[in-house]
Amino acid sequence: MTLAVAIDSKMLEVTVWTRGVTLAKEARDTATLLAKAGKTEGKHVQSFDNYVDLPDRIGVPVKSYARISPEPIETFYEYENYRPDVVVLAEETLVKGNDILKGAKPGCVVVINTARKPETLLKWILPKENLKNVKAVACINANVLGAGVMLTFDGTEGAGDDTKIGAGVGAAIAGAVAKATGCVKLDSLVSIAENKTAVKQGYDTVTVLPL
Template sequence: MAYIELTVWTRGIIMDKEGRDIVNSLTYENDQPNIVVLVEQTMVKGWDYMRGMPPGGTLVINTHYTPEYMIRFVPGSERLARLVCVDAAKIADHKWLYYRLGELGLDRLSTEGAAERNNAIAPDIAAPLIAAVVKTTGIVKIETIEPMIANKAAFRAALDQLHIMPLGAAVA
């Protein structure tokens, strides 16, 4: 007899456990990130998020502190080419994490149904964080990404309010 269970994966349908193994095999994680974005400043002390980053990486932190202050908490900072701090919560006028929960689903939380209620890209604090990544890494042109951003005012404000600390890591 096969092992069967009722799970969140099946939405109330009884099925064989192996039926959902494909979900586990398609999980994506970047083992060598060039860019790391911390959406909350206390995450800087939580774990080794720099693990696997090759030399020449960029770290963006959503914080009101300066990069000179935050660098002391960054593990493996010798791998960084730059540390960027931006107060995305203030720039985006973000009141509280669970305020307007449906809109935040695409931004910070995996809230079921958020995509149906809000199809905008970067509706909240993501706009300043995207601005920080785009300006400091050049991964995409500002003119290309800006029309897609919902919170354009926060995106533009972040471009002027970034605190960038260049570091000496050589690009491998």
């Protein structure tokens, strides 16, 4: 099932939660892949890490962002997504104890990298009062799709990332986001990602629970 999350001509905001250093590359790749895919489709895009969270501390929750819009992006120098349309968790334990739905817009879609079913994770999602704004929860077991996790210090603390984009589990997660939300086309992601098979597998195997 694919859910269209874009509202009219408004900018789509994607927030990717991850853990500092150990999974930073995968979250950054997820956001970068979605943004670059949007750009190939003629959209205006941004992707960046959260400078409030940096420097990356090992295991500490941090975030990466993407913005996709059919019109020029006015919030060019705003380095956080305060009103996300899509919330992505690069690792399942982030669902506990973190206000992942803070500021979530009505129609928000949550995508979680997990082997669990969406129904089993609903009770952990915070803040509870914002759950009414969630259109769907999607789960993808990206860790078993053969992509692996890329460990690198590139891209941390505002530095450039010289490593290949979408070689690890972030490729599968991006594919799952594309399927669950319809924010970009599968072909656009495949044309950019290093691990094209992982993108397709993420797209094909994601489980989407409409709420």
